[in-house]
Amino acid sequence: MTALTVDAQLTALLEIQDMRAKVRELREDSGVGRLVEADHFGIDPEVAADTLEVRIAELVAELALPIRRRYERIAGHVHRVVVPVIGGICYGCFVSVPTATAGEMDPNAELQSCEHCGRFLYFLP
Amino acid sequence: MRLRDLFTADVVKLDLQSEAKDDLLKELVALLGLDEKSEAILFKTLKRRENLGSTGIGRGIAIPHCRSLVVNRLRLAYGRKPSGVDFNAIDGAPVHNFFLIVAPPLEVSNQYLPVLGKIAQFAKDSEVPERLLDLDTAEQFLELLDRKAP
Numbered sequence: 001m002t003a004l005t006v007d008a009q010l011t012a013l014l015e016i017q018d019m020r021a022k023v024r025e026l027r028e029d030s031g032v033g034r035l036v037e038a039d040h041f042g043i044d045p046e047v048a049a050d051t052l053e054v055r056i057a058e059l060v061a062e063l064a065l066p067i068r069r070r071y072e073r074i075a076g077h078v079h080r081v082v083v084p085v086i087g088g089i090c091y092g093c094f095v096s097v098p099t100a101t102a103g104e105m106d107p108n109a110e111l112q113s114c115e116h117c118g119r120f121l122y123f124l125p
Numbered sequence: 126m127r128l129r130d131l132f133t134a135d136v137v138k139l140d141l142q143s144e145a146k147d148d149l150l151k152e153l154v155a156l157l158g159l160d161e162k163s164e165a166i167l168f169k170t171l172k173r174r175e176n177l178g179s180t181g182i183g184r185g186i187a188i189p190h191c192r193s194l195v196v197n198r199l200r201l202a203y204g205r206k207p208s209g210v211d212f213n214a215i216d217g218a219p220v221h222n223f224f225l226i227v228a229p230p231l232e233v234s235n236q237y238l239p240v241l242g243k244i245a246q247f248a249k250d251s252e253v254p255e256r257l258l259d260l261d262t263a264e265q266f267l268e269l270l271d272r273k274a275p
Binding site for chain 2: 043
């Protein structure tokens, strides 16, 4: 399998994170999200969550080895492996991201991690 | 929480141009004014949700929705395609009205699911599909929300 480009790695991580959020919502017993999907949209939450988990595993396998290892290490103990940076704050640990990192022309052009908590970062305007 | 307060005229488009489901999702996403990379991610996440089962709930209405890291607050948009688009809706009929709902994974106000439920309820009002097709302006859409989803 061909490893993804740097830009595609971030895209894949974001996709993975969005899917993980959906899986949590679907698996949450008596959760509103699970009920809404079942009642209004006729989705079987367990089948949907299983489908997403297969796709998550496929995307994780496509990550470059060092990134995959780091992903797996972080995913082993926190729900959110990729977190937004808003106003210079990492929304994983709520610590300021160094200005040099946050201030780049396009901080999302490279894959960056929080120096404090290690999570992958996605910079929002 | 009133639905009316969550929409503004600039996220309402009464003349969607797309003829296919994917293009239509992209056109809806474009209403949110995100950067190119974020739009692409959001489209993929919405598409992945559609692959689990269409968000076309019948009677010409679809509610594409997802949580995504690329937004930092709850975002909504409404689009209308009077001639309809095949959206694999639950009743097999073309969809004319699209309510897009996107929320960040963590949301302090926790409005995403209540809003999703409220729009689904709004859509079930027997008069709503016809009223939506009668709209001439974005302001009329906002007034309809005021009347039917106070």
